[in-house]
Amino acid sequence: MLFKRLVLPMFLVCLLAAPAHADVSQTPTSRVKEGVDLLISVLSDPKAEDPAHRDEMVQKLRAEAEKFIDFKLVTMYAVGRPWTTMTPQMQDDLTEAFIQLLERSYLKQIPSYGGQDVNYTGEQVEGNRAKVFTELVDKDKKIIVEFRLRIVQEQWMIYDVVAEGVSLVANYRSQFSQVLNTGTPEDLLKQIRDRIEKLDSGQDDGSQGDGSQVTAEPQQG
């Protein structure tokens, strides 16, 4: 009797409580695949390379990307521990600025997309985190790309992309931490916005906000 009274509810509790994450209907791999396929279909649109439709494409790409990438999480990891002491307003501002920076630097690479094949080679799930391993196969080389995901609101969301061992988040963490170690979050925000401005004005030379003035010819093409 005792057995029934105790064990059955416990069993039910386990069944209901433990796999709280099992609600997630998609596997991490299928989630990444869906995102990548969508991205490729947007990029394959002939409009993607037409400068006249640039703004429209940017908005479309961003809307699609936000369904699969949790940019707030990306920014949080890139900022690191100082994130916890920032005001929500600052967190939002940084996230927005960071999205714009990524948008600009990666959109420039679109013309280099030449219909590479994407192979899904495996996945690793640990609790509410996962890694999805892929290979980008080009004509004569293979690039190993790893996606890192986390469950956010019952869905797997991408928060990092690791290409050939180089993590996007860790790479920005190494840059942001230098600013945050000596400066304030406002300084970081300003530096990101300055960089965006530079990319927008097409002024892409060797100079940086570190005081050293290196001049180089502006590039065309």
Next chain:
Amino acid sequence: MTARIAVCLMVTALLLMGGGAVFASDTDRNGSLSVAQLTDMRGAGAASDAKAAEASGDYDDFDDFDEYSDAEGLVADPFKGWNMVWFHFNDAMYHGVFKPVATGYAWAIPAKPRQWVRNFFTNMLFPVRFVNNVFQGKFDAAYMETSKFIANTSWGLLGFADVTSGMKRNWAPERPTADGFGQTLGKAGFGHGVYLVWPFLGPSSIRESVGWVGDTFLDPLTYADLNFIEYVGIRAYKNVNQLSLELTGNEYETLTDGAIDKYAAVRDAYIRFRAKKVRE
């Protein structure tokens, strides 16, 4: 030839012994990092992540940040001033000289001949890949490289054509082939020592610089009857030719365009990329 290899080995061994103190202090300073690298090498790189995942749960959890806690102080950089000067010099040279030259060269010469030139230089560096494959115990890759070298040098007209690129069986090894002596040293357990940036050559470290010296002994170009200017000219031409084939979307620009601190971005990417090469 064998005597030369022996000399090269002895020189590198001496250099490494000299650098021993530096490596020792480096491992002391970044003790946790070396442990992480070691576990990674054993294929258990997920261990630290798994720990982080266990402890996670909500956004504000401090343990959430552990996954990237090695991003700061990834490598010792005591010569930052010196490195910074050469980094910005190289960056300005890239944007101001090499890229415009490569763009003009790509405009003048069709892609096919440029690929032949690249194939030729790649084929010529066969001894570097072969010897390091053997050192690293990648005998399958060493065998593959030898087959490729023989086929491309004979039927491929001294390597200008890559006759084996389309063939799957026997030519593509399971593991990527070795890329140099720095990688071999890394596999043997040597750390980077300190981060260094060389003019024209780019990011490096004590270990990778020793690796370059080792690779130079296996590069046929070293034994060609050339004066210094000719040697540098050929090396520069090789690099411009390579750049002309990757003008859009190359790694360097992808990395630095969106960076707020190019120096830190390249340093982080370089160290992580080398770590990945050592693991594979």
